[in-house]
Amino acid sequence: MTADVLPALTAGARTAAHPGDTACTHHDSVLADRHDGTVVRHGDTVAKAHAPGTDRAELSRRLETAAHPALTGILLTPLRPKPVDLHGRLVTFWPYGTPVDPETPEAAPWEAAATLLARLHRTPAPAPDGLPAMRGPAKAARAIARLRAAGPHPAAAPVLRAWAALPAWARAEAPMPAAGTLCHGDLHLGQLVRRPAPAGPWLLIDVDDLGVGVPTWDLARPAAWYACGLLPPDEWTRFLTAYRRAGGPAVPADGDPWPALDVAARALTVQTAALAIAKSVGEDRPLDEVQQAVIDACDRMGFVPPELVHDPTA
Template sequence: MASHDHSPAGDLLAGVPLDGRPSSGRLGSPAPRRPADADPALPAALGRLGRAATGSHTGVTVLADRQDATVVRVGAVVVKAHPPEAEEGALRRRLAVAAHPLTAASLLPPLSPASPREQGAAVPDGPGPHRVGGRLATLWPAGRPVDPRDPDAAPWEECGRLLAALHAVPLERLERDTGPLPPAGAPGRVTRALDILRRDVARGGPAWLRRAARAVEAAAGTVPPATRAPAPGAPAPGAAAPDGRVALTHGDFHLGQVVMAPAGRWRLIDVDDLGRGDPAWDLARPAAWYAAGLLPAAIWERFMDAYLAAGGPCFRGTRTDLWGRLDPPARALTVQMCALRLAEAFREDREPDEDEAALVAACERIAASGPAVLP
């Protein structure tokens, strides 16, 4: 097995639960909870759309009901209500990307009139997005997720190959059919997390929140401008790698974004942050887990070896610049995770737990290390 040199990030992030709460088996990003004023009728409305798609009266199972997404399953169909701020044109282009033959080896395609489904019924108005209860909604074939209780058994090699295939999609050919793609959403997620924390502090948060927020802000200050919010009129953050490389990127990759498709192959799901961007962002979360000692070295090697063997373009086929490429987005993701966890603790009227305190400590170490250096 090839060897990947350990990063200085290992010293900065050691012991930090970068996926939020690894002890509980959580594999994805921390997600906003559902607000008290959310529409209680939305899951049922999504279920009706799913039943129209399947042509059956199968029961509705709520898979997720949060501020940023409500997801239900109806038989072999999954229906998702996207974030309230989702822009219809951008989502339509992202759906076109997921349905395009060039991404067939990496992305789960949305359901469309040509897709097989229960009862042979057609989805109304094609793959969408559809309007349900004032929200944009999409339909997908149901897949089997990674078991969150056994992350070590996750399909890490397949994840590496899926990301390599996604990053290698020829953008110019793709955009001739789909139109211009929006920027990938990963850097924007960092900015939104900081905004949430800043609002909580401005509302007169307790002393512990103000102290922790200072550490988060200091860590954010070490992240290069390319990974932070742009000035008005400037290019979107993370729209390209430091050397100008642009790829089709997922924008929010973690193990919760991988499912076994009905055809028996692993595929990436969730197109909300799909777009043009720096492919290093898709690799940065596993890199941060590894640097923190949360992802065993053998699994990290399997993941990266599979990515590079499949022609993943992030590193130009070499390993020498690996950590230099991944350090800035890994820092940014640490800031994002910490900001969201602190905001969650504040909403729950409690002080940070052990995992959240570890994230604050990581931000303090990042701040003390000085600015990240772009490759």
């Protein structure tokens, strides 16, 4: 984040929280400051500066979707219907919600996440012709580009082999098959908040990757973690069971879910491994145990071809 944008973003959050000359005693806080976005909070208002180069028209359509009455109770509703310009960055404004506490993994809201996903997937996309594609595969492709740009690394070869074995749609090199479902695009527990804070119902946040696409992608991260041994079986079962009970269309109502999930879970595994290596090179440090487990999973993928290579919804 450039030094001149953060103060301006904070000032924008204050103005949105207190129009006019309203007295203010709230503190400012930086909730996130990453290359793909910076988020600040002032009172009950949150301002997000989106990644440089974010497409205004696409972000506007995503905001309109989040504000649509059909998504009430599923997606957090933005405070303003359009992004604003701030020092060359697009900024959006949101009500504050209480995030998932990473220090209490036993209380992780897997059932709530799965139920919200199922409801999202079952909701017809408002103005589907105007809503952009879900950006999940594009994010995976960017992770691979980052890996290649990082320079040589001994762990890169199995990751690139696993990537090359994926179907073209999962590498963002072809349109997604049967891509008419409203999808979040980047589901993980950091994408849930309670609103009203601190103990209201859970809602999904972050519309940067929202769009129409293949719904299995939204289940892919927990599926990949489970397959890599990073998510305990009982937590995966809780998530999958809740999704099915809520009528989620990404997997069959019963039986083996993996023929549907396999390609997307592989793609998320490769994406995670690619980012781990790129960060390791950039920070000049060795891979940790968790990162190595994901890379080892990529290596194993080379021995078992993807179960589905064309249509994961078949």
